[in-house]
Amino acid sequence: MTDAAAPVETRIAGYLAGKLGADDLRLRDVQRIAVGWSHETWLLDASWTADGVQHERGFCVRRDPGNALLREMSDLGVQFDVLRALEATPVPTPRAYFFEPGVDVLGAPFLVMEKVAGVCPSPWGSDGRRFYEAAAGRGVLPGSFTDALVAIHNVDWRAAGLDFLGVPALGTDFAAREIAKWRSLIDATGIQPDPVLTDLICWLEANVPSTDRLVLVHGAYRTGNLLIDDDRVSAVLDWETEVIGDPMYDVAYVLSELNRERTELLSNIVERDAFRRRYEQGTGIEIDDDACRYYQLLYAMRSAAFWMSATGLFASGRNTDLRLARTAWSIPVVLDNAARALGY
Amino acid sequence: MTVTPHELLAQMASTFRHEIGPAVDEPFAKTQAFMAAVILSKLAGQLQAAEADAQAAGDERRAVVAALRARLGSACPARLGDALTDLGHDGSDAAWSRLVGSLYAERDGLGADEFDALLGVVRSALRARLDRALAYAS
Numbered sequence: 001m002t003d004a005a006a007p008v009e010t011r012i013a014g015y016l017a018g019k020l021g022a023d024d025l026r027l028r029d030v031q032r033i034a035v036g037w038s039h040e041t042w043l044l045d046a047s048w049t050a051d052g053v054q055h056e057r058g059f060c061v062r063r064d065p066g067n068a069l070l071r072e073m074s075d076l077g078v079q080f081d082v083l084r085a086l087e088a089t090p091v092p093t094p095r096a097y098f099f100e101p102g103v104d105v106l107g108a109p110f111l112v113m114e115k116v117a118g119v120c121p122s123p124w125g126s127d128g129r130r131f132y133e134a135a136a137g138r139g140v141l142p143g144s145f146t147d148a149l150v151a152i153h154n155v156d157w158r159a160a161g162l163d164f165l166g167v168p169a170l171g172t173d174f175a176a177r178e179i180a181k182w183r184s185l186i187d188a189t190g191i192q193p194d195p196v197l198t199d200l201i202c203w204l205e206a207n208v209p210s211t212d213r214l215v216l217v218h219g220a221y222r223t224g225n226l227l228i229d230d231d232r233v234s235a236v237l238d239w240e241t242e243v244i245g246d247p248m249y250d251v252a253y254v255l256s257e258l259n260r261e262r263t264e265l266l267s268n269i270v271e272r273d274a275f276r277r278r279y280e281q282g283t284g285i286e287i288d289d290d291a292c293r294y295y296q297l298l299y300a301m302r303s304a305a306f307w308m309s310a311t312g313l314f315a316s317g318r319n320t321d322l323r324l325a326r327t328a329w330s331i332p333v334v335l336d337n338a339a340r341a342l343g344y
Numbered sequence: 345m346t347v348t349p350h351e352l353l354a355q356m357a358s359t360f361r362h363e364i365g366p367a368v369d370e371p372f373a374k375t376q377a378f379m380a381a382v383i384l385s386k387l388a389g390q391l392q393a394a395e396a397d398a399q400a401a402g403d404e405r406r407a408v409v410a411a412l413r414a415r416l417g418s419a420c421p422a423r424l425g426d427a428l429t430d431l432g433h434d435g436s437d438a439a440w441s442r443l444v445g446s447l448y449a450e451r452d453g454l455g456a457d458e459f460d461a462l463l464g465v466v467r468s469a470l471r472a473r474l475d476r477a478l479a480y481a482s
Contacts, residue, residue: 042433159410192437193437194441196473198441205448206448269358311381322380322383323379325383329386329481331479332481333478335474337482344467344471
């Protein structure tokens with residue numbers, strides 16, 4: 001047990017020293033990022049001596065604050081297991097070092113993983129748009145973006161031991177499971193769904209597509225969830241909505257207008273035709289546009305559930321960040337897109 | 345002079361936007377101050393339009409109930425009839441959702457064309473509701 005009154009940096013240092021067998025561990029360049037919305041994250045560099053050898057390593061620490069978005073569906077222990085399973089695959093991910101399920105060290109469960117070189121600009125701001133526009137122009141990142149998704153979909157998930165995520169039956173089971181999962185998040189908010197959302201859910205349930213191929217699906221594959229270093233994807237992040245399922249679920253998200261701003265480039269970096277060619281060539285999977293249109297409506301349901309969850313967190317007093325309250329007005333925008341796609 | 349609630353909220357929003365927000369240095373607190381301004385502005389707009397919106401919503405709701413009852417006549421399935429009765433008294437999201445859900449549940453019995461026609465009537469009203477909500481969304 002560590003001193004709960006000590007600063008978080010001190011407690012992290014003590015924990016790492018114990019895990020690494022070091023009695024002279026020092027931290028530097030400690031940065032806290034991602035405040036408020038999701039897991040709390042610290043980036044830091046450590047140096048220590050063990051067995052007479054000097055070590056230097058960068059770490060990323062993610063703590064579950066207990067009131068983050070998607071907390072009902074996102075378990076740091078599962079993220080740890082997924083990252084561990086992916087270490088032996090070509091998918092670029094941070095190495096996962098330690099998972100601490102208890103509350104003694106940092107007051108909440110946390111995950112320690114590799115600090116990977118790279119940056120992760122938000123695609124929604126002007127700085128991020130400029131970053132991706134410039135990278136797209138240099139020509140390397142669009143291919144790397146596509147190749148990282150190809151690598152995920154080509155993972156032999158059974159061999160990697162990822163079947164603990166749950167394996168749907170071939171056919172309509174996958175989409176039905178996803179609808180049920182996100183519906184449960186909506187139910188957990190305690191907020192009555194708008195009838196347009198009810199219409200959307202009923203439509204999704206009545207038109208579930210069939211899939212004859214199951215892959216590892218990231219579930220939120222876009223810029224902003226990828227580390228970029230030297231114009232290449234150095235790590236795929238945010239393993240919070242991954243699932244074994246239909247590859248078109250990820251492809252639909254890439255093709256969606258949700259993930260780009262003021263550009264025709266998918267996810268702000270890749271031309272549609274170039275993405276299609278490279279993806280199909282890399283995976284041997286033909287893109288099914290009808291399935292993608294369906295999954296884009298499922299993403300609309302997800303978005304509505306996400307914003308309802310955010311609103312509910314604030315309304316219940318579990319999170320006092322006013323940005324969460326603001327998301328109540330994001331729900332009609334999402335539902336407007338869905339209503340138009342449904343024909344009204 | 346009487347200050348209406350929406351005017352009060354609008355003025356509070358202005359204070360947060362022009363006085364409190366700029367005076368706060370700490371980044372998170374500053375963001376919160378400006379976000380408070382955004383939220384109060386939206387609430388002020390919604391409060392100002394609440395009476396007119398409620399009137400429009402009530403008119404649309406009654407029109408939908410009448411149109412569906414007229415179209416279905418005595419062939420109205422019991423579950424759908426119950427949902428229409430509920431909506432006749434109650435314009436909540438829950439009552440609208442019950443109507444939508446019962447339409448989908450009766451889809452096979454209604455037949456595709458009739459289902460589409462009935463859902464189209466409901467969707468016209470939902471479109472109008474959504475448009476009113478969108479007036480404050482952006």
